[in-house]
Amino acid sequence: MVSNLIQLPIRTANEKKKERRHVNLDKLRYYSEAEIKALRRLAREQAEVSASRGTVTGIRTWMVVDLLTSSGLRVSEAANLCCGDLRIGHGQAEIHVRNGKGNVSGMVVIPDSLKRHLKTFLLWKEQHREDISSDAPLFQGQRGKVTSQALQLIIKKCLKRLGLYEKGKSAHSLRHSYAVALYKQNKDLRAVQKQLRHVSIQSTTIYADVTKEELQEQVKGLWG
Template sequence: MHRMVIMNLRAIMDIKYFTEAQVRLLRRTVKDKAVADQSKKNKTGIREWMVIDLITSTGLRVEEVSNLRCGDLKAGYGQCEVFVSRGKGGRSRTVEIPQSLKTHLNQYLKWKKEQQERIGPSNYLFVGQRGPWTAQAIQQLVKKYLKKLGLYERGKSVHALRHSYAVQLYRKKRDLRAVQKQLGHASIQTTQIYADVTKEDIQQQINGLW
């Protein structure tokens, strides 16, 4: 039994992810910045919070986020989805989203319209003064906040948030198929890594052991 736990710990350590507490801290920090920026009529924080909420609530790859168009949001009555037109390997998929993100996306589209930004089906969701936000720009945004919070490590940045989403999603229902579908993995074997015991699970097991 102990040997199995150790083997599982080694497997989960092969992927880099943030704990639930760390992701919550990141989300709270960026959201607070958005609230402050809104009162100053500053647009940056509002866009940053939308990006972070989207990544941490869906597990989308950074390239998928940068490529999103307003028409990819399926957040009308009875809809709670985001359409990824060009995922890894050119595959498309539909990602289910929580109600909280749906509300945020609709608020964001309303805000964009108020800023006189185009929100047509083919218009990019994230646009700055220099044009659509690139994947590199989003990577730098995430890196900035991780460094600010002391969470940044080499090789553990924006993609680790995707892993964090997958780990947390699996821990909730232990449903590998759901994780596979949300992440857009072609093979369940790729998703299997998230079924390994996490550090948090082991902590629960060893606390009060004696």
């Protein structure tokens, strides 16, 4: 009787992990270019209001939003940044991420616009008598370094104001949005892998998959 039973292949733990990953990747949630621009515009406007009133909330909000959307950092990595992690001197435009996911450290290249913003933010911190020494946290809370939860709340409030907050999306979705936009711009998975600091490029290939809609549009007119 036993010999007549169908012998099903035994899946290894690694194969099961890959299957779970595939399911998760199919459900990747990210914001469109228009939504990211709306988020950035709102945060910038809040900073302008704070500057005119001499308050701090909007200034920090715009810095957090600009940092996450222009670098692809994880929220926890942004919360753990120290002023000395910014490589924004002459001829430099990078952020040193220490102890990222899996305790992996690395450098992230940033655009000149973010570099200028970070310089301005450090000057603002200094003017408000916040410590800007190498070991001082970039984002200072009332009780020291801000938490990841505090940064997530900042993003959540902005998204709610825009009507963009929904289940399944979070501050981490900004990292996905950055990766999708970066891939759309250069179609270079290796560049995206390096910026996101993925150990394996397999983790990065999802960002090519999410732009299949564009490919479908491109092939519509093939051969007339």
